[in-house]
Amino acid sequence: MNNIISIKDLSFSYSGGVNVLEDLSFDIQEKDFIAIIGANGSGKSTLLKLILRELNPSSGEIFISDTNIKNFKEWNTIGYVPQINASNIPNFPITALEIVTLNLYQKMGFFKFSKRSHIEQAKRALMQVNMLDFANTPINKMSGGQQQRIMIAKSLINSPKILIFDEPTTGIDKESKNQLFRILTHLNRVHGITIILVTHELEIMKDNLTRVVEIKDKKVVVR
Structure with missing residues (x-):
């Protein structure tokens, strides 16, 4: 299996202070389903921001599909779903x-009008998360679990190779959590999408994961 993300000797500190992350090195393979765990404030969300290049490392490198993220252009192949x-x-x-x-x-051209093909793409993305029946429902009238699935559909519309989630189960009920993990497992196993998520819900999803990345004392342990 090929590495889709490689992290080499990565360290990060905010405004020149003490390192939040220190000399992290690990690989994420194509079609992995990875959970990133750790105590609050351990640097989990910071790691996601470094992978997405929202932050720049103090030292070390990150490669996506063998390309240093400093030179990476295909960000549309990565979907990010925040809390x-x-x-x-x-x-x-x-x-x-x-x-x-x-x-x-x-992709909408000069006048930025949605074409029929764009609408059909959006409907297919909604179908993938079992939300097509809610296509015409205002998102601010939905439950937290439904909103989360809409945001996943938004990320899916560009056919990403990687989906990254930051605490996707925050504020949603148990049944919505279970439904969310069923969808993510389907996207991973059937569609081959690499999934990376920061979570505190390890117990209910551990059987679907390929690996767990734990951040502890600024270091990383892969298991």
Whole structure:
């Protein structure tokens, strides 16, 4: 199996202070289903931001598909689903279909109008997360679990190779959590999408994981 992400001697500190992460080295393979765990404040979300190049490492390197992220261009092949909260859910009546279609904005041509093909792509993405029946429902009228699935559909519309999640089960009920993990397992096993997620829900999903990455004392343990 080929490595899709390689992390080499990675360290990071905020504003020149003490390292949050120190000399991390590990690989993520194609079609892996990885859980990143650790205590609050251990650097889990920081690691995701480094992989997404929202932050730059103090030292070390990250490679995506053998390309240093400094030179990586194909960010549309990586889907990122942040925690669901009031800051990333629009507080106006945009429908599920509309919000998913927004991720095709760059493909809409000069006038930025949705074509029939764009609508069909969005519907297929909604179907993958069992939310097609909610296509015309405003996202701010949905439960947290439903909103989470809409945000996954938004990431799926560009056919990503990698999906990255930061605490995807925050604020959703047990049945929604189970439904979410069933969807992620399907995307991983049937569609071959590499999945990386920060989580505290290791127990209910451990049987579906290929590996667990634990951040402890600024270091990483892969098991």
